[in-house]
Structures are given as structure tokens and as C-alpha cells.
Amino acid sequence: MSTTDRYIAHLHLHGRLTEDRYEEVLDLLAGITPKVAAIPPNAVQLDLTGALRYFDREPYEVLQLARLRIAALYGIDTSAGLGPNRMIAAMAAATAPPGRTVHVSSRPDAAAQWLRLRPVAALPGVGKATATTLARYGLHTIGQIADLPPATLQRILGAGPARALADRACGIDINPVTPHAHAERLTADHILERDCLDPRQHHAAVLALAEQIGIRLRDDHRITSALTLTVRYADRSHSTRSRRLPEPTAHSPALAATALGMLNSLGLQRARVRAYALRAEQLDDEDTAYHQMLLDPADERARAAEAAADRARRRFGHDAVKPGTLANHPAHATTPDRP
Incomplete structure (x- = not known):
């Protein structure tokens, strides 16, 4: 593992959750890493990078530890995505069936390769209107967006949206997992x-x-x-x-x-x-x-x-x-x- 790699997990909590139980799960996960971001009503993101030395385990093992604790203490089933940034982790979690984890490697270009065959609409920020516009130009997969010359994409979407979409198509997301507040418990x-x-x-x-x-x-x-x-x-x-x-x-x-x-x-x-x-x-x-x-x-x-x-x-x-x-x-x- 490189010291510069990031390991982000995105968890979906399955079943009906009360607000109090959701808070209890967040408190529990804060025992694994202080970098816990709530995504109500039933998801949460974790930056596991700093927890690896404490637990002396690989990122996937630490994530499974978190899922095990949630299941054992609260009887809540989960699905999860693990990746090098928030976007990839969330997209991986969206493809994971209940009880499973989809792991996208942090190796160079692994995220971009994993994205290539996925539909454009799977990228965050691509709504129905944008996907329809891109489809008129024969752009249906994320790999096609990544391969497109920047100038061509700018002519289709405009400079700002084109730059953002090109970065996402290449698996780039520099946003950190930011806790909303100091843990109450x-x-x-x-x-x-x-x-x-x-x-x-x-x-x-x-x-x-x-x-x-x-x-x-x-x-x-x-x-x-x-x-x-x-x-x-x-x-x-x-x-x-x-x-x-x-x-x-x-x-x-x-x-x-x-x-x-x-x-x-x-x-x-x-x-x-x-x-x-x-x-x-x-x-x-x-x-x-x-x-x-x-x-x-x-x-x-x-x-x-x-x-x-x-x-x-x-x-x-x-x-x-x-x-x-x-x-x-x-x-x-x-x-x-x-x-």
C-alpha cells in the first residue's frame, strides 16, 4: 500500500432505520475511524486510510470488520463499495447486492478501467437531460467520455461541465470525507x-x-x-x-x-x-x-x-x-x- 493512497468506503444500511439507530451506527463507525460522513437516511462514508495502522489490516478487512460490527450489534445488513475516492466508493456500493462488497483497487488507472464500460448516467451529476444530449452524439459509456478530446466535449456541454465530467470519467475525485461535526458520543x-x-x-x-x-x-x-x-x-x-x-x-x-x-x-x-x-x-x-x-x-x-x-x-x-x-x-x- 502506498502512503499516498486513500481508501474510502461507502456503506448502504438495509432495512428500516430510526433516527436514533442511524446515530448509533454512526457512533459505532466513529470507533473505527473519526472520518465518518453521514449520508441520510441510510448511507454513510468512511475514510479508512488512517485506521489501517491502528487495526494492522488491509482496507477490505477493516471494512468487513465495520460491517460485522453493524450486523452483530444491531442486526443491520449492509452492502458496500471500497475505492480510492468518494465517487468510486459510492458507485461501487451502488452495484453491490445486499451482504456484499465491491472493491475497486487503488492501483493506478484501476478506477478508470472499472468505469469504462459503465453507462454515462452512472456518473454523479449526469442527469437524464445530460445523458440524452451525450447519447445524440453516440456517447453511451464512461469510457467513450474518457477517450473524447476535451475540445469536443466542451463543444457539446460547455467548458465547466465538460471539465467536471471528464475528470469523473477518468475516476478523479479529490473531495475528502468530512465529518459534519464533532462526535456527540x-x-x-x-x-x-x-x-x-x-x-x-x-x-x-x-x-x-x-x-x-x-x-x-x-x-x-x-x-x-x-x-x-x-x-x-x-x-x-x-x-x-x-x-x-x-x-x-x-x-x-x-x-x-x-x-x-x-x-x-x-x-x-x-x-x-x-x-x-x-x-x-x-x-x-x-x-x-x-x-x-x-x-x-x-x-x-x-x-x-x-x-x-x-x-x-x-x-x-x-x-x-x-x-x-x-x-x-x-x-x-x-x-x-x-x-
């Missing part, structure tokens, strides 16, 4: 390979999610005032608990204490658990945070160690530093490929 989740009955594994999974939330909050220079824990069972039912934090924070031990308190309140015992999700809510900038002075040297040492670990992760990668209790726990790394 932040979600981390873990999907198990098989149903889990072990209370120790429940504890470790939620502890790992609290650590993930803390790292991401601190990386974004944000804090949270409340957490919500959702546990989904093998029969697709679920339990949810929400609690306010004693004070707004991004400190992992404080998040873990509240998250584990919610877990204990569920009294899972012999419940067959399939997935966990921890959501941080009521986010704010870290500059607005206050910290109750405890006059406790251990608390100050813990915060100093946490800051040092964050610096090491930013420099050497996500797995450079892990809490000892989570060294072998999969939720602290990545979600399994398949449940």
Missing part, C-alpha cells in the same frame, strides 16, 4: 468468537473497552461525563445500563470503575454473552475538565504513567503499551473476523 465494542459464560471474561472484556475509550478520548483531547454499557446475548436480546461519572474524565481507571459497576449490576452469572459495547456520552473538550484534588500520590503517579503510555502509543503504535491484565485479551487489540 464515542463507542467501543467487542464481538466474541463464541458465546461466553465466564464472569472473568466478562470482566476482562469490559475493562478492555474502558481502556479503549480512555485512549481515544485522550487522543481527541476530549472528556466524557457518562457511560452506557450494552451486553448482547446469544438469543439477540440485550441489557443496557447507563451511569454518570463522578466527574468528567478521560482517565481509564475512572472509566473502568464505572463500567465494571454497570457490569456487576447486570448480575450476568450464567448468561450466554455474544457482544459488549461501551459508549461514552456527553463529550466535551478536555480544557473544560476539572479534577478533584485527592492529595493522593498514587493517583498522580497513575495519571503520569497513563500520559507516558499514550506518548509511547502515538510514537510506536497502538500495541506498544498494554495494561498487564489485558496483555492477552483480544478486546484490547481488534475484534475477531467472524462471530
Whole structure:
């Protein structure tokens, strides 16, 4: 993979979606990449480029991870397109049947070759009137537009529309995936390979999610005032608990204490658990945070160690530093490929 390549995904969410459920899906995807653009009512675009190093996977694998999480946590089927820019990803998604992904390679000229035999009307911005005008000149496919001399296309459509159409016919789109606003919530989740009955594994999974939330909050220079824990069972039912934090924070031990308190309140015992999700809510900038002075040297040492670990992760990668209790726990790394 080239360091200059972009990897854009376009997801279609199938089935009826409430506004709240759509927002929950956006929050979930923000846990994979912060570059999430909503396309209401049932689509979303993701720039996966910056997420590849974090997950240590290929773009297609990260996209499948996102689709798996949406299906496992919300029961929503998806289809997707993956390409080197927003336009190609959206066009690829339009050709993907439910449950499938169409991947257009980021190799040079791959997008242009994929476009060649497609109808002109498939290009964004080409409406019925433009397609009819082009058809009168025998121009029916995108490849024919790409091969046409610029001056000829300008005589047909005019200079501005001709330049835009020629770029699209060659697969060119430089527009970035731009999030509409700072995320209101932040979600981390873990999907198990098989149903889990072990209370120790429940504890470790939620502890790992609290650590993930803390790292991401601190990386974004944000804090949270409340957490919500959702546990989904093998029969697709679920339990949810929400609690306010004693004070707004991004400190992992404080998040873990509240998250584990919610877990204990569920009294899972012999419940067959399939997935966990921890959501941080009521986010704010870290500059607005206050910290109750405890006059406790251990608390100050813990915060100093946490800051040092964050610096090491930013420099050497996500797995450079892990809490000892989570060294072998999969939720602290990545979600399994398949449940």
C-alpha cells in the first residue's frame, strides 16, 4: 500500500432505520475511524486510510470488520463499495447486492478501467437531460467520455461541465470525507468468537473497552461525563445500563470503575454473552475538565504513567503499551473476523 493512497468506503444500511439507530451506527463507525460522513437516511462514508495502522489490516478487512460490527450489534445488513475516492466508493456500493462488497483497487488507472464500460448516467451529476444530449452524439459509456478530446466535449456541454465530467470519467475525485461535526458520543465494542459464560471474561472484556475509550478520548483531547454499557446475548436480546461519572474524565481507571459497576449490576452469572459495547456520552473538550484534588500520590503517579503510555502509543503504535491484565485479551487489540 502506498502512503499516498486513500481508501474510502461507502456503506448502504438495509432495512428500516430510526433516527436514533442511524446515530448509533454512526457512533459505532466513529470507533473505527473519526472520518465518518453521514449520508441520510441510510448511507454513510468512511475514510479508512488512517485506521489501517491502528487495526494492522488491509482496507477490505477493516471494512468487513465495520460491517460485522453493524450486523452483530444491531442486526443491520449492509452492502458496500471500497475505492480510492468518494465517487468510486459510492458507485461501487451502488452495484453491490445486499451482504456484499465491491472493491475497486487503488492501483493506478484501476478506477478508470472499472468505469469504462459503465453507462454515462452512472456518473454523479449526469442527469437524464445530460445523458440524452451525450447519447445524440453516440456517447453511451464512461469510457467513450474518457477517450473524447476535451475540445469536443466542451463543444457539446460547455467548458465547466465538460471539465467536471471528464475528470469523473477518468475516476478523479479529490473531495475528502468530512465529518459534519464533532462526535456527540464515542463507542467501543467487542464481538466474541463464541458465546461466553465466564464472569472473568466478562470482566476482562469490559475493562478492555474502558481502556479503549480512555485512549481515544485522550487522543481527541476530549472528556466524557457518562457511560452506557450494552451486553448482547446469544438469543439477540440485550441489557443496557447507563451511569454518570463522578466527574468528567478521560482517565481509564475512572472509566473502568464505572463500567465494571454497570457490569456487576447486570448480575450476568450464567448468561450466554455474544457482544459488549461501551459508549461514552456527553463529550466535551478536555480544557473544560476539572479534577478533584485527592492529595493522593498514587493517583498522580497513575495519571503520569497513563500520559507516558499514550506518548509511547502515538510514537510506536497502538500495541506498544498494554495494561498487564489485558496483555492477552483480544478486546484490547481488534475484534475477531467472524462471530
